[in-house]
Amino acid sequence: MAPKEYKYTPEHEWICPESKNKGKVGLADYAQSQLGDVVFLDLPAPGTQVEQGKKMGEVESVKAVSDIFAPVSGQVLEINQTVIDEPGLVNKDPYGAGWLVRLELSKPSELDALMDSDKYNEFVAELSENESEQAGD
Amino acid sequence: MIELLKKTPLNEAHHELRARMADFAGWQLPIWYTSILEEHRVVRSGVGMFDVSDMGRVWITGRKAGAFLDRVLTRPASRLEIGSSQLCLLCLEDGGILDDLWAYRLGTERYLIVWNAGDIEQKLGWLQRWAGSDPDIVIQDKTADTVMVAVQGPAVCQLQNLKGVCRLPRFGHTQTRIENVEVVAARTGYTGEDGFEIIGDAANALQLWESFMKQGVKPCGLGARDSLRLEAGMLLYGRDMDRNTNPFEAGLGWLVEMDDGDFIGKSALLEIKRQGVKRKHIGFQMTGQGIARSGYRIVRCGQEVGKVTSGGYAPTLDANIGFGYVPIELATIGTQIEIMIRNKPVAAQVVNRQFYKRGA
Numbered sequence: 389m390a391p392k393e394y395k396y397t398p399e400h401e402w403i404c405p406e407s408k409n410k411g412k413v414g415l416a417d418y419a420q421s422q423l424g425d426v427v428f429l430d431l432p433a434p435g436t437q438v439e440q441g442k443k444m445g446e447v448e449s450v451k452a453v454s455d456i457f458a459p460v461s462g463q464v465l466e467i468n469q470t471v472i473d474e475p476g477l478v479n480k481d482p483y484g485a486g487w488l489v490r491l492e493l494s495k496p497s498e499l500d501a502l503m504d505s506d507k508y509n510e511f512v513a514e515l516s517e518n519e520s521e522q523a524g525d
Numbered sequence: 526m527i528e529l530l531k532k533t534p535l536n537e538a539h540h541e542l543r544a545r546m547a548d549f550a551g552w553q554l555p556i557w558y559t560s561i562l563e564e565h566r567v568v569r570s571g572v573g574m575f576d577v578s579d580m581g582r583v584w585i586t587g588r589k590a591g592a593f594l595d596r597v598l599t600r601p602a603s604r605l606e607i608g609s610s611q612l613c614l615l616c617l618e619d620g621g622i623l624d625d626l627w628a629y630r631l632g633t634e635r636y637l638i639v640w641n642a643g644d645i646e647q648k649l650g651w652l653q654r655w656a657g658s659d660p661d662i663v664i665q666d667k668t669a670d671t672v673m674v675a676v677q678g679p680a681v682c683q684l685q686n687l688k689g690v691c692r693l694p695r696f697g698h699t700q701t702r703i704e705n706v707e708v709v710a711a712r713t714g715y716t717g718e719d720g721f722e723i724i725g726d727a728a729n730a731l732q733l734w735e736s737f738m739k740q741g742v743k744p745c746g747l748g749a750r751d752s753l754r755l756e757a758g759m760l761l762y763g764r765d766m767d768r769n770t771n772p773f774e775a776g777l778g779w780l781v782e783m784d785d786g787d788f789i790g791k792s793a794l795l796e797i798k799r800q801g802v803k804r805k806h807i808g809f810q811m812t813g814q815g816i817a818r819s820g821y822r823i824v825r826c827g828q829e830v831g832k833v834t835s836g837g838y839a840p841t842l843d844a845n846i847g848f849g850y851v852p853i854e855l856a857t858i859g860t861q862i863e864i865m866i867r868n869k870p871v872a873a874q875v876v877n878r879q880f881y882k883r884g885a
Contacts, residue, residue, distance in 0.1 A: 424545070424556075424557055424560065424561055425561050427838040428814075428815070428845075430815075430867070446867065448838075449561075450562065450752060451556060451557075453816075
């Protein structure tokens with residue numbers, strides 16, 4: 389289940405606000421389960437300015453390449469070197485050790501536009517329902 | 526028009542196993558059950574199984590079956606002993622590759638060909654065209670009435686129900702019973718490991734599949750099928766070769782036998798061979814950070830020199846590898862090339878196409 393303290397985007401990124409203007413960003417469990425085994429990450433270098441809803445990197449699984457979007461605007465403070473070396477952490481621990489980058493938020497009010505965990509869980513439940521309907525054709 | 530996906534006789538079993546399904550060449554097939562990496566590794570270290578019922582299975586029988594196959598294939602099938610098989614190509618008159626396929630000799634006048642899932646109508650039409658209305662050549666596509674399961678991995682001969690067929694030599698095959706199901710079992714595969722490809726009636730598909738499930742054989746999907754064949758240096762029709770590639774540039778000249786009789790495409794291929802090829806299918810390994818994917822551009826000094834045809838992460842090597850076509854002068858092992866990944870050139874090196882070799 390999606391952690392309560394985190395905020396979520398419709399593209400399945402999460403952000404965990406650590407303080408008023410800093411936060412860790414990662415991919416939600418649904419994203420990793422759709423992608424399958426993650427084998428490569430292309431993340432923005434520290435210092436890069438990212439913009440809410442705009443592409444900030446890419447994640448590659450054995451089968452697929454997918455964009456990573458910035459959940460909020462700000463500057464990249466740090467990237468998770470451990471997950472670069474061991475991309476499978478995104479699958480094993482998407483909300484913990486599999487975090488991707490730490491951001492300094494330039495507009496903390498942007499957090500209000502994101503989903504809380506309840507809303508996000510509902511959103512995912514709906515997606516999964518559509519998916520099983522399609523599979524049952 | 527809505528085109529419905531074809532389903533293999535094991536479709537329900539895949540859904541019950543909660544496999545991730547996808548469309549492949551018009552078939553609904555499992556991409557993975559638990560994880561592509563896990564499935565890949567089990568085939569390299571133990572034993573896994575694949576539903577490969579999407580592959581086309583066509584019986585060619587009759588008094589002139591052998592002579593007919595000799596005419597349409599790049600290696601004479603009539604020279605095969607009963608119980609043996611070979612990989613060969615189906616070429617167009619201009620030498621372009623229409624498909625690669627396995628030809629099995631089942632009896633004096635009985636052959637089975639197993640080819641790729643794509644372009645079935647065109648390929649059957651092609652065979653019919655050359656067979657004409659000759660009553661001594663009978664072509665029967667039994668793909669829909671049969672099931673095909675590939676059981677692959679170094680531990681394959683530890684399986685109780687395959688003990689009998691483990692006497693078969695490599696590429697050998699036999700008509701036998703597995704768990705009381707009548708099958709054709711062949712010691713062939715597409716993974717670079719020891720293993721069998723087993724064909725039976727669709728009605729017995731589940732019984733066959735379950736007999737392996739009970740012994741703990743891990744079901745594996747298309748994802749692992751693709752990464753295993755890539756590591757083993759095996760080409761995929763539609764990606765690494767097609768009608769616009771000839772066997773010599775694809776590095777498949779060993780599948781073309783010019784010394785025997787005439788076959789379709791032979792005169793064009795003789796001419797291509799005489800002139801020499803201008804480009805070559807190569808293997809490469811990424812030396813920079815990034816994964817090459819099919820369709821990406823291969824460049825040198827900012828100039829496009831070719832395209833990636835297959836590429837991905839190689840779990841056994843823990844490296845990123847691929848295939849592609851480059852001009853012949855860049856095809857030498859050790860040549861430095863670059864792959865355009867998200868508009869950035871990333872370094873790679875031409876290496877031996879057989880990235881992984883069994884027992885190495």
